[in-house]
Amino acid sequence: MPENRRPSGNPICRRSVAARWRTLGMTPPSDREFSYCSPPMPISGWGRFPVQQARLCASEDLRAVTTHTVLSRGLGRSYGDASLPARSGEALTSTLFADCMLAFDPDTGVLRAEAGCPLWRIIDVFLPRCWFPPVTPGTKYVTLGGMVAADVHGKMHHCEGTFGNHVVSLLMRLASGEIVECSPERNPELFDATLGGMGLTGHILEVAFRMKRIPSPWILEEVETFDSIAALLPALRAAGQDWPFTVAWADLLGAPPHFGRCAIMKGRWAEPSEAPAAPPSKKRTFTVPPVFPDWFLQPWMVRWFNRLYFYRAQQRRGRHVVHPETFFYPLDSILEWHRVYGPRGFTQYQCVLPTDHGYETHLAFVDRLRSLQAPVFLAVIKDCGAEGRGILSFPRPGISYALDMPVSARTQEIVDALNEFVIAAGGRVYLAKDAFTRPEHFRAMEPRLPRFEAARQQWDPHRRLRSALSVRLLGDQP
Template structure:
C-alpha cells in the first residue's frame, strides 16, 4: 500500500499499442508533471519493469511494457530558446509540433524532423530520428549537445558527447532503455523563411530514381522519393521525387511577403472510423498509386510549399493509421549500403508480386552514421513500406527480407519494428555488445525494459 500511495497522479491501467495498432499490451500508466512526481514514478518499479513513453509514434512495441509501468511524459513540456545562438533546451515530453510553434516565428527550425511533427524530444533522441536531410545533417542525436538522464537508480545525470560519452551515445538510438530522458539541449537551425522552395518531378523506373537522388543530394538540402510499388515491368520503381530548401524572402509569393516567418499547421482532417479490410485491396492501392503518380508534374516543376505540406503531409490526416483496417499494419524500414541497391530492387519486386499493398513506399539516401551503437542510419539507401496485417504469408516474406538485408550489412529500424527475429539483431547492429555493456552499467537489474527489448533480447 505504501508504494501505491507514493505514486504520482493521475495513474491508470491502459491497453497500449504503437502507431501500427498491433500487439496491444496492458500496463500501469503514470503521467508525472513535476520533478517530484517523476522521482516517485521511477522509484520502486514493478517486477515487470518500466519504460518511458511519449506520443506513441513508434510503430511497434518500443513504448509498451506488458504488466509493468509506462511513464507518460507528454505533460512534461517546456521550451527555452536562445535566439542569439540557436541553442534550444526543452523537456523530453515536448513535441516537435510545439518546438516548431516556438522556433519558426523566431526564424529557426529543428535540425532534423521525421515525417510527423507528433514526436516528443525524448522519443526523437531515443529513436535517433532521421529526415529528408540525413545526407547533409545526419540524425537528430548528432545535434544534441547535452541531456539530463534519470537512470534506473534514480540518479539525475547530465551527459554529453564530452561528458560521459559512452552513456550519451548509448542513449541516442537506445530506444529509452538506458534511462528516462528528462530534458535535452540541441542546436536549432536558422532559416530564411517559413516556406520551402520545392522541386517536384517524376522518374520512370528505379534506376532513374536512384541516379536522380544521387544527383540532387549534391545540391538539395532535403530529398525524398515516393515509389509506386504497384508499377511493374519497365516501370518498376518509378517515383515522384521532391527536393527542397528554405525559400529566400524575395522568392515568396506576394501573400506571404508581409509575414515570411508565419507558421500555422492547421487542424487535421480526422479518419472517423476504421474502414473494413475489403477497402484495402490490390485494385484500390493500384488506383491510388496511379493517381498519385499522375498528379506529379511530367517535367521538373518548382513551387513554394508550407512546412507542414512538405515535411509532414500525413499529419494533415488525423489517425491515418486507421486506413489499413482493424488489424493494423506494419511499417517495415530497412537500410542497405550503397553497394546493395540490387537487394532493394529485389525486395521491391517481391512486394509488388504480393499485390503492392502500400499507400506509402519511401526511398531516401543516408549519409554517414554517427557514433551511437544502436542508431539506425548508415551510409546507403533506406526503403520504407507500409503493409497491412492479415496476409498469412507476410511473416515469412518479411523474415526473408530481414535476412537479405542482414547479409549485405544492412539493418531494420527498431523504432518501426514489431516482429523481427532476435537472432538477426547482432548481425544488423554489430556494436550491440558494446551498447549492452553500457546499459548494464547503469541498470544492472534490468529495471527499465519494454516489450521490444524483451522480444529482441535487449534487456
C-alpha cells in the first residue's frame, strides 16, 4: 500500500459515508457531508450499563474534530463507562469516519492506519495474504485506537504479550492541542501512559504497529475437557508451553456435578500442508433484534446451554483445522449478542490473579464465586504472561478470569466482595470491562497509579481529557 495521508477512493481504506452513519446509529445525511456533531443521544458501552447522554462528533479529519472534545470513542466495545463522557451531554469524538489504512511495509510488517480503522477490515485485507495482527482480543469489532487505549490482550498473551508490545508509534493530539508523535524512543513516558490509559492521555490519531507473517490463514485447534477447575488450571499453564494460543471455558453457574466442568481450546496457525488450499470464506452472521426484556435470559437457560456446550466440547476433543474466526471470535457470528440481556445490561468482571504460590488462591476465588451465588452466565479463563510496558496495562503473570453477569440489585455487592478478594491476592481488574469498582478498591490494587497520575499531570495538568470512568475511579471533576 503506497504512502498516502488520505487514500481517498481506495475501497481497502474507506467505506461509504452512509455506512459510517449507520454504524453510529444515525440516519446518513448527504454523501457529500463528511463531518457532523449529533444532538445529545444516549450511549453506553458494550455492557449497556451505565447509559449516558453524549454528543458524538464525527469527521474524516481527526485533527480537526478532536479540538474541542474531551474523549475519543471508537466502536464502543469497552464494557463499562470508559468511553462515556464525564458529564451528561458532553461532546465526544467518534473516530469511525477516520478509518483508513495509510501505509504498509511488507519488509518490516509495519502497518500505519488511522485510529478509527476497525480490526475486521485489517483482517479482511491481510488474512488472505497470510498476515495477521500479532495480538487480537475476543472480538474483531474494535478500532485500533481502542486497542491501544485498552492495551488489549488475547489468547496469545503468554507468548505475544499485549497489543502495545507491537505498537511502533502513535500520533496524538494532546489536551493542549499540540500534535505529537510518541514511541518507545520518543516521548516514552507518554507512550507508556497511553498504552492501557483508557484514552485519558490524549486523542489517538494514528497507530503504527507490526503485523505478523503466518504460514496459512487457518487454525489447527485441539480441544481438551476436564471435570473440575482444579484439573484445568495446571493443564492450561502446561498448554502454554506448546501452544501459542490457549483459552478455557468453564461452567461456573451449574449445580454439582456440572459446576466447574471446563474445556481448553488450544491453537496455532496451520502449516500449508495441514490447511485447505483456499483461504477461509466469510462466515455468516445473525443479528439479535432489540426486543428482549430484562427477564428473558434466565439462569436455568444458561445452565442448559452450558451442558450442551460441554457436551459439544467433548465431541470436538482432538485436533481439527478450523476457521480463524471460529477460534478467535466465536461470538462475532452473533451480532449485537449483548441485547439478550435486555435493557438492564450486564457487566464483565475481569481480574488476573498471580500463581506465585500455586493454585490454592484460584480455587478459593472460584469457591468465593459459588458462596456469593454470583450469576456467572459466561466464564472465560486465560493464561497471562509477562507484564507489558503500559503503565496501567491489565495483564500480569498469572491466570485471568472474565465473568459475564447480568446487572441486578446485587451486582455492586458481588463486585465489592470479589475486589476485596483480588486485592488480598495481589491481583487487579481490567478497566476496559469495569463499571462497578470503587475508587478505594482500585487504588488498593494498583500500585502503578501514582506513575500514571504523574504522566497525566505532565501532559494534561488541567484534566481536560476525562471520562465517566476517570470521574468514578480517579477523582476527576465531571
